[in-house]
Amino acid sequence: MKRWLIKKLKSVKLWRHIRRHKAKLYSSSLVSSEAYGEYLKMQLQRSLRKNDLRLKPRTIQLIDKLAEVVSLQQTKVLCMGCRNRAELDYFHHKGVADVVGIDLFSEDPDILVMDMHYLQFPDNTFDVVYSSHSLEHACDPRQVINEMARVCRSGGVVVVEVPINYEVTSTDLVDFGGYQNIHKEFVFCLKETLWSENLPSQNNSTEVARTIMRLV
Ligand SMILES: C[S@@+](CC[C@H](N)C(=O)[O-])C[C@H]1O[C@@H](n2cnc3c(N)ncnc32)[C@H](O)[C@@H]1O
Structure with a gap:
């Protein structure tokens, strides 16, 4: 065409x-x-x-790592900025029955149209809030982080992956520079870090920071 x-x-x-x-x-x-x-x-x-529907190796690695450090049985998971079903399906594959996605756009009943700055869920709704390559798109990361902490139950787990050390653009707005700075942003609600890494660039891909945090 x-x-x-x-x-x-x-x-x-x-x-x-x-x-x-x-x-x-x-x-x-x-x-x-x-x-x-x-x-x-x-x-x-x-x-x-962007209409890439494939399940990415980085998604598999991060959700596998999450399943290693916490039990995913009987958990309710929010995938923030999931774009498509790939993350949701992989959570199902890992035994999670209750997964919901949110994005600004959706063609899937399991993905709700919602802005991550204003999550339309009650407090303490989720056991796991998973945000992969979405927090860097926030125009107000503090507000999004407050929202993530609010909808995650006490003692629940927040997972974040973001690109780092890259040139910000009109849509990729925030460079956290490393997982250490993500922890600083979550310090008001962080109980413990379960796992983190800053991953160097591989085959010309952007460096990424990833972290799995338990909230107070
Ligand atoms: C780079 S994609 C990430 C997709 C997937 N999570 C991954 O890891 O590949 C970022 C997604 O965040 C969504 N997004 C951007 N701003 C958003 C906002 N304010 N609220 C909700 N979703 C947003 C975009 O629509 C896009 O689908």
């Missing part, structure tokens, strides 16, 4: 999506600001451009 036509179809899809989910995405007072609306639009545009 011609490039201009694909571009046009994608912008129609974006416009329809925003119209359909306006109430959910633009529900808070902050969201009504023009700058925040632009932020959401940029993130959505990027997500619609």
Whole structure:
């Protein structure tokens, strides 16, 4: 298909999506600001451009590591910024029955359209909050971290993976620089670190920081 036509179809899809989910995405007072609306639009545009449905080796490694350090039986898991079913299915494969995903965009009933800055769940809903390559897209990481801590039950586990030491862009907004700085951001609710690593670049991929933390 011609490039201009694909571009046009994608912008129609974006416009329809925003119209359909306006109430959910633009529900808070902050969201009504023009700058925040632009932020959401940029993130959505990027997500619609990227349509990679494959389960990534890094996802397998991180969820396998999580299953090594905590029992996943009978847990309720939130995948924040999951984009598609890949993470959800891998959690199911590891024996987790109750997994929900949230993203700004969804074509799957198990993935709810929701902004990570304003999670529409009651306090203490999840045993595990899993955020892989989504926290760097936050326009206000502190607020997202507060939300993650709020919806994770006391004694629950938060998992974060982010790219580090990369050039930030208009959609990849935050460089934590290493897992040590992620821990600093979670210090108000961090009980213990179960596992962490800063992974050097491999085959030209970006360096990543990953950490599994138990909350107080
Ligand atoms: C790089 S993808 C990560 C997908 C998957 N978790 C992974 O590890 O490959 C980032 C996802 O975060 C989502 N996202 C960006 N900003 C968001 C926001 N404010 N609220 C919820 N999801 C957001 C994007 O739509 C995108 O699907």
